[in-house]
Amino acid sequence: MWSGFEFFEGFSLLYGPPGAGKTSLALYAAFRLGDRVLYAGFYETGEAVVSKARALGLDVGRLTVLDFFAVSDADVLYSTLVSKYVEVKPDVAILDGINALPQSREAAASIYRIFRGPVIAIGEESVGGSHFAYYADSLVEVRQVFHRGARYRLLRVVKTRLSPSRGAEYFFTISRRGVHLLRRWSQGSLGGKLAATPSGRRATFSEEVVKALVGRAPAYTRPGLLAGSRVGVFLEDHPTPLRLAAAFLCDYLDESRVGVVSTYPLMGSLARQVGCSVEEVVVPAAVLDDDAALHEALDKVGDVSVVALYGLEEVLARYGARRVGYVMDFFQTFLPDSAVLATFRGVEPTRALLGMFNTAWRYYPDRAVVVKSALGWPVRELRVVERDGRFYLG
Numbered sequence: 001m002w003s004g005f006e007f008f009e010g011f012s013l014l015y016g017p018p019g020a021g022k023t024s025l026a027l028y029a030a031f032r033l034g035d036r037v038l039y040a041g042f043y044e045t046g047e048a049v050v051s052k053a054r055a056l057g058l059d060v061g062r063l064t065v066l067d068f069f070a071v072s073d074a075d076v077l078y079s080t081l082v083s084k085y086v087e088v089k090p091d092v093a094i095l096d097g098i099n100a101l102p103q104s105r106e107a108a109a110s111i112y113r114i115f116r117g118p119v120i121a122i123g124e125e126s127v128g129g130s131h132f133a134y135y136a137d138s139l140v141e142v143r144q145v146f147h148r149g150a151r152y153r154l155l156r157v158v159k160t161r162l163s164p165s166r167g168a169e170y171f172f173t174i175s176r177r178g179v180h181l182l183r184r185w186s187q188g189s190l191g192g193k194l195a196a197t198p199s200g201r202r203a204t205f206s207e208e209v210v211k212a213l214v215g216r217a218p219a220y221t222r223p224g225l226l227a228g229s230r231v232g233v234f235l236e237d238h239p240t241p242l243r244l245a246a247a248f249l250c251d252y253l254d255e256s257r258v259g260v261v262s263t264y265p266l267m268g269s270l271a272r273q274v275g276c277s278v279e280e281v282v283v284p285a286a287v288l289d290d291d292a293a294l295h296e297a298l299d300k301v302g303d304v305s306v307v308a309l310y311g312l313e314e315v316l317a318r319y320g321a322r323r324v325g326y327v328m329d330f331f332q333t334f335l336p337d338s339a340v341l342a343t344f345r346g347v348e349p350t351r352a353l354l355g356m357f358n359t360a361w362r363y364y365p366d367r368a369v370v371v372k373s374a375l376g377w378p379v380r381e382l383r384v385v386e387r388d389g390r391f392y393l394g
Contacts, residue, residue, distance in 0.1 A: 005029045005181070007160050008120060010137030011112055013098070015123045020142045021153050021174050023049070024056060026094045026120040028179035031058050033118045034091025040066040040081055042097030049096075056178050064088055077101055082114055091117055098123040098132055105131045137161045150289045150319045152326070155181065171326060175295045182329045183336070190229050190358055190374060195305045195339040196258070197224035198251030202274050203244060205382075206394025212378035225252075225306060225339035230328060232357040234371070237346040241363035242270055244384060245343055247391050249308055250276035252341075259301025263288075263311030275389065285314035288323065294330050307331045308341045316344065321352045328356065368393055 008029045014022045023044065030037045041049055046067035053060050066084055068077055078101050085093060095101075098121045101111075108131035111119075121132060133139050139159035145152045157168045170181040205213075205223055213223060225231060235241040250271055252258050260267055260278050263285045271278040281300045287293040301307065309331075315324050328340050342357070349371050354360050358374035367384050370377040382393040 007138045011119045012138040013121045013136040014140050016142035022122045022142050024174050030092040036090045038064045038090035038093045042068045093119045095121040108132045148319045150323050173291045182333045194224045195227040196256035199254035202247035203391040227337045230340045230357045232360040233343045234349045234362045235345045236364045238365045240365040246270035247274045257304040258306040259304040260308045263314045310343045313344045313347045
């Protein structure tokens with residue numbers, strides 16, 4: 001999995017308000033950069049840090065903790081820290097609470113010179129303009145952002161001599177899996193292999209449509225979902241489009257591992273109507289303001305090739321388009337080879353929403369319309385006929 005921690009290779013300075021996730025971010029990055037990690041804490045007790053490392057799933061046997069919580073003299077802190085660093089010889093060092101050290105140019109230069117290997121310094125917001133910021137190879141701002149009631153943890157690269165470019169921003173999430181920077185999806189994320197193909201037992205494209213599609217995209221022997229792709233489906237609020245969506249879901253389940261996540265109980269009963277059984281993970285939109293519910297859903301769906309999301313109109317109405325994109329980024333960060341099938345009920349496909357998908361469909365009671373297609377679907381409007389419990393599109 002892509003980590004995004006490459007810019008912590010040199011001397012990095014993290015700064016931001018309390019509770020933003022700086023210490024967790026530093027711990028997780030340090031464990032990825034080296035085997036032996038030295039943590040020097042000036043504002044947190046050693047017990048709290050070890051507990052935090054365990055909660056991130058880290059091996060605390062690789063961690064040496066220097067607890068300076070009760071030491072208030074800045075010069076004593078500095079001299080003790082340097083001597084301990086030379087004694088321990090860690091692969092990576094974390095200096096948590098760098099505001100407690102002498103703030104002179106000489107002290108900053110000395111630490112930069114003496115501390116070899118990756119160093120992650122953590123400070124309050126004020127250190128963003130300090131001498132330590134001047135010497136840092138990477139200057140990273142960490143903060144929490146609340147938008148329409150949803151919480152986001154945000155990392156912004158203010159300065160870097162490494163990679164990525166200055167000004168890059170990432171959402172990140174903290175859980176027992178560790179700290180992960182969410183990889184923002186783009187049209188270029190479209191993979192070259194199929195993640196899933198429908199069986200065609202309940203919803204079938206006409207032979208003419210399949211031939212035209214294969215002629216446009218030879219990799220397709222039949223319609224399906226490419227790895228890394230996103231397909232948005234916008235349903236007219238009518239029973240027929242709902243059953244058609246359930247028919248396609250069941251056809252994908254016949255051939256592939258599909259994780260079904262809904263904001264309200266929906267697909268289970270619809271799937272039974274079209275002849276299959278669906279294990280539906282219900283996550284109410286009201287709890288999607290935080291990442292905990294997403295991690296729980298990820299645990300339940302497991303390793304799947306398709307993440308099928310239903311009831312996203314509730315997420316859109318409550319939190320806005322940003323949260324919809326965040327939810328999809330979340331799943332595809334942890335399941336990078338998966339495709340996302342995202343369904344909205346009674347929602348217009350706005351420009352903001354269409355920008356989140358390679359392909360977008362609108363299902364009406366009598367037709368299915370291709371609103372957008374990265375593959376250039378040769379037929380843009382298909383007539384839908386339901387006959388003998390089966391849908392025909394052509």
